[in-house]
Amino acid sequence: MRLKLVAVAVAALAPVVAMLVYNEVALRHQRNEEVRASAAQAARQASSEVERIIEGLHALLVSVAAMPSVRQLDVPACNAALEAVVESIPNIRTIFVVGLDGQPICGSMAFPEGVIFSDRDYFQQMLTTKAFVVGTYTQSRLVDRPVLPLAMPLMEGDVMKAVIVSGIRVDWLQNRITERGVATGNAVTIADGNGTIVARVPSPERFVGTAMPDAYQRLIHADQPDVIELMSEDGTERILGYRPIALPSNPLYVSAGFSKEEAFAPINRATTMNTLAIIGGALFAFLAAIFIGNRFILVPISRIADVMEKWRGGQTTARTGMKGPDELGVVGATFDRLLDELDERRRQSQEAEEERSLLIRELAHRVKNGFTLVQAIARQTFSRSDPERYNSFAERLAALAGTYDLILSREGSASSVREIVSAALRAHVASQAERIRLDGPEVVLPADIALPLSLVVHELATNATKYGSLGSEYGTVTIEWKHDDGRVLLIWTEADGPPVSIPTKKGFGSILIERAFPAQAQARSRSDYRPGGLVFEVIFLIGEPVAKGEVDPSG
Structure with missing residues (x-):
């Protein structure tokens, strides 16, 4: 019976649990969609900021190319002009003009002896495309610091006469990303076309200058931006929104990752509280079912069963003594009335049996007397004659x-x-x-x-x-x-x-x-x-x- 009462409690709790489970699944699905949308939005914002920086520097190089001293390749005047430009722009270290043979012509600072730039990838790419080029993570030969090179041709009509070169300071770009702020567990990564990380939050000291894992290299040159779930290098499971280099005007790979643990922390806390509440409610329901069942169901049933066993054992005076408005009380009272009626019928049956026994004994006595009388008549009639x-x-x-x-x-x-x-x-x-x-x-x-x-x-x-x-x-x-x-x-x-x-x-x-x-x-x-x-x-x-x-x- 206790198991049946527990089953009733479980059946009562089942709809509540089912509703909570449904809400939990729905909330997690909704939160997952929200986080994916936020990751995609964060990646777009970071990518837009990088594009604005690159576009600003591109405009700067265009302005430099229009300067007379630069166009005329007047070395003293060019050096002075470029030095003045660099002093007012904190995000670059140098601006210099290089001949088509890779030899420096003029710049914002003195060139080391024998330095040449013709072997640089961005230089070769610019000579091929004759267009503005954003290079890859490079260790500068002028300041011995990592930079992101920028190069554009110095044209005289349709003829390229020199190359204007500059570079974004990687430490400045890192500081700019850090200043934007990143929530705990989240991450923003900027990488060049080779997959080398040029800026990352958090842990830049660990990742900047290193190549992205091979498993993620495919994201750099993907056809479209997307949102995926993955395990980051730092061991955090994230929902990652990324924008590949293949996009128009997107010179760098940018990704923004949201920690699933942090993103779902409020739901997980709510789930824990709901689970504890369900467990507490279930325990309370079970204890209540057991207590109420014992008090109002099992005890009355046991009392009725005990009276029945006593009746089987011959204690015909046993009664439940139950009364009350509840159903089992009515059953017990009805059972007592039934036992009273059976006891009365048994008493009447005993009285009838006693009367019948008395009649049978009287009948036996009368029958014997009748046989004796018949035998006496027969003996008197013809015992002597026949x-x-x-x-x-x-x-x-x-x-x-x-x-x-x-x-x-x-x-x-x-x-x-x-x-x-x-x-x-x-x-x-x-x-x-x-x-x-x-x-x-x-x-x-x-x-x-x-x-x-x-x-x-x-x-x-x-x-x-x-x-x-x-x-x-x-x-x-x-x-x-x-x-x-x-x-x-x-x-x-x-x-x-x-x-x-x-x-x-x-x-x-x-x-x-x-x-x-x-x-x-x-x-x-x-x-x-x-x-x-x-x-x-x-x-x-x-x-x-x-x-x-x-x-x-x-x-």
Whole structure:
């Protein structure tokens, strides 16, 4: 029962849990979409800022190319002009003009002896494209610091006469990204076309100047910007929005990653609280179910069951004593009323049984008195004139009285075949018990069959004593009976007696045997006078009458 109560509590909690789970899944899905959108937006913003920086420097180089001293390649005037420009722009270290052979011409600072730039990738690319070029992460040969080179051609009409070169300070770019601020767990990465990281937040000292892992190199030259989930190099699982170099006017790869742990922290906290609340509610519900079940369900049921067990044990005065408006209280009160009614019926039944027993004893007494009176009348009438007939009548009367005693002593209207036969043979069994054998199952006969059978057996025993096997020294009688489908077949077999012959006339005994049973018994009998002794068979019904056409025992 406790398990059933717990199951009820679980069933009550199931919709709440299902709703919370659904809300949890929906909130996580919604939050995931929000974080992906935020990552994509952050990547766009960072990329736009880098583009503005590059565009600003491009415009600066265009202005430098328009300066007369630069266009005329007047070295002293060019040096002075470029030095003045660099002093007012903090995000670059140098601006210088290089010949098409890679030899420096003029610049914002003095050139080291023998320095040349013709081997630089950005220089070769600019000579090929004759367009503005943003180079890759490079260690400057002028200031020995990492820079991001910028180069554009100095044109004279359609002829390129020199190359103007500058470079974005990597430390300045890193400071600019750091100043923007990045939430805990998030990351912003800027890389060049070779996959070398030029700026990163957080941990720039660990990553700037290193190449991105091979697994992420494909993102640098992807066809379209996208948002993915990945495990970053620092071991943080992030939702990453990225913008590849392949985009128009996008000179650098830019990505912004949001930590899933931080992004989902509020939902995780809410999930933890909800889980604890569900567990607490479930524990409370289970304890309440157990307590309430014990108090209001199990205890009343146990009380009712205990009273039933006491009734089975004979304590008929046991009651639940339950009352109240609740259902089990009503059941208990109804059960008590039922027990009161059963107790009253039992008392009335006992009184009726006592009255019936008294009546039966009175009837037995009156029947015995009637038999005694009949026997006395018979003795006074013809015991002296015809002693033989009187003795035969007295024996028959005694057999009938014995059967009545058997029936009345059982306080019912039925007796078994064995008891009826034994009572009818009592006068003969007393002296010849070892010569009479009874064999058959336990079959109970109603009174209207028991009395005729008793008289028939008595007549057979009397004839066997006078004329048959019981009249000789070694003769025997076997009485067998069988029961099948409401029928009883009784067979009387005499053996080792004097030779018998078919009687020439019917006496009272023969007539009694033929007519003793009532019509509803459908009794049929057969007598076989064999040389070794009489074999008598009688078959009769003790239940519903059988259909016509049943086999007669006489064949």
